[in-house]
Amino acid sequence: MGVIQIISYISVIVAIVAMAAKALRYIKAPVHFRWELYPVPHERGRADYGGSYLEELDWWTKERHSDIFREIKEMFQEIVLLKGVFHHNRRVWTSSFPFHFGLYLTIGWLLLLLLGAILQAAGVEISSGASFIGALIHYLTIICGYAGFILAGLGAFGLLTWRLTDPKQRPYNSPSDYFNLVFFDVVIAVALISHLTLDSGFVAMRGYVQSLIMFTSFSSPGTIFSLELLIMSLLIMYIPLTRMSHFVAKYFLYHSVRWNDEPNFKGSKLEKHIMKMLGNRVSWSAPHIQKGQPWSEVVKEMKDDSETD
């Protein structure tokens, strides 16, 4: 097994562990006070104008009507089309949309490579002249690969240009922001050169993925291809360790906070969580707070002035 293959294994493991750890932190975070922000898309019949079930008389006696399809539609528009950026920051959207859409296609390319490698290992031929499935995977891989590289590359370049040239933006950029975008463009440029010169149909790349899943050796068709494998592995490992892994958090920002309008009813599971948290001891030091007491006691009454530290 080659060094690059080992790096690829490490990168996939690091990426999965880092993303899982990030998600787990948010999942494990305690129940919080309501802080939703309207419009909330699952409010059936009200989402268009930003209404909520609180508009109903005696709302606690009524059945709540959640519109899951509307929520999925909103999520789709937000994830795929970057609806929010489109409406509120068109300048950024012109680069951000191709960048993100290119990344989605690139992820699709990776999954198609994996699928192709599995089928290939099972004896199915993947090529233009193969069976329908084999040919379909062959062509989809090519379309997703090149379209993804080009869109993501142009998008990253556009974002880099925006960060470098917009005087309002520059004070908030960090060296890592520039580095990340340059890193993307370098990886994409190397990948394009590698495939246009050595592996235009991604046959060697599929072979490499097959070697990874079969734990077999792999013979690189050339130096540029090896370089592509190396830096792409590093990028896969690097992304989850940076702010670029915001896609993990976005789910929680929307579903756990912005759209979380779950009411608390007497005896509910939610109420049990809250009661449990009230047992936490407070260590805030301001004079009006009884330091060391549990929240359930602290909120009952104000600390007397005479007890002031």
Next chain:
Amino acid sequence: MTQKQTKIKDLSNNKDQLHVIEPRELPKFPYPYDDWEDPPFPEVSEAKKATKDTSLDGVLNVPVPIPETEEEKEKLVAKFLEGLRKLLSVEDNWMFLKPLMLSLENCVKCNTCAEACPMYEMSGHAEIYKPLFRSDTLRRIINKYLKPGGKLTSKFTGSDIDLNWETIARLAQMSYRCTLCRRCAQTCPMGVDNGLLAREIRKVFSQELGIVASELHEDGTVKQLKVGSSTGISPTALMDIFEFMEEDITDRTGLNIKMPFDKSGADILLVHNAGEFLSWPENAEAFAIIFEAAGLSWTLSSDLVGYDSVNYGLFYEDVQLARVTLRHAEIAKKLGVKKVVMAECGHAHKAAMAIGDRVWVDEANIPRESSLVTLEQIVMNDMIKLDPERNQFPVTLHDPCNVTRSMGIIQPQRRVIKKICPQFREMTPHGVSNYCCGGGSGFAIMQSNNFPNWRNLISGRKKFDQILRAFTREEYENKVNKYVCAPCSNCKGQIRDLLTYYDAWERAQILYGGLVELIVNAMTDVPEGFIEWELH
């Protein structure tokens, strides 16, 4: 802008005042204020400047004492960092930890939030009022000083900030230059909430360092819990007020209404912002007239805190927030009412209904409802007789942020107003996209130093601009009386100040008031002219 663009590093490196407010640089108003010239911005007195930090923008509302010795400076920094550690701990901040972590860790710094912020826009794009400027200061401090290896990676990750007492004092001031309206959060593609971060900064200062605007704490929640109301109204004084209101109702309408209070087993406990009793008693009177005419079973409370729905804890910390709202819950439980109805006060709605939803637990979990919903039922079901022709004047509606953006109560007030006001027109934008009145997050009650000038000049500027644009040139030229309906006490306080500052009653015949006043003004069982066309 003629001023040099302020950078975050200036917070710690630049000893001069970072931003100077130049009224000439602020955006202009439309007709009939196209020739308006703002007066020079007043400075804080030299005596105050000597003891309290004003180095952000020369404005003083949260009093951060200037440390005198090196030891005091170091202590301030250490204590602030200690507060930040608590802010990030489950034990001390479970109630907001998840939203806080998510907003701290996932901003992509695209500045989309900037253009949504009325403060940034109407200050002539002053950098220090940009939502990202404030939140990124907090983010950089946490990343550099609290995260493992933060100092080592700070230059690369953009967390390069020096932490000294000036940084901390200016961060405190910055957290009080945001009305927590959350308009910025609405436009954030990631869902990051800069309004939440501003409140979390205020929380550290209050719960750890004891630094907080006195109008919110000592004269706010502390007074409310001790005396009964942040206005200073005690239960005894309340009886006199009820008596006055009963007489006033009779004088205005000829009706004899006895203000019901502490009626056990009533269907509804109605809770007003006690500011109404002092500044706008006609609002509380109008509620009584409507509820009596509709035949509702309702009561007020004369119990300590029970007659004041105000909860300024919402604006600066969780301890006082919980203490006040739990007091409301206990009173509702004691009276055995079926529900608590929040009168026209936006932040009280949010404190009791949205935040309170996860505080009023167990036996204290008494249902709560917006009065806008209760009123809608009364008006739309013809439970009272109304003649819209009595409201034959231009009316526009202000949307309180806490009721609309934070709670999604949009249509009930519109259905009412459309039924009773033939000349109703919306502001642009409105509903969930509204602009804050400029008095949000407690600003409306902060009357000390030069803060009211800042509030009228900058934080309320967008709302005044919106109000002006809601009416036509013809209506201005014909000197038609115009009404801004603001169903929220704090918003009314701010709009009153704006109309006074800009002389808008004399100059443009613009008056303000609540929703219930419009309803009673249209009631045929009441003599015409409940709304008195004079600014107060």
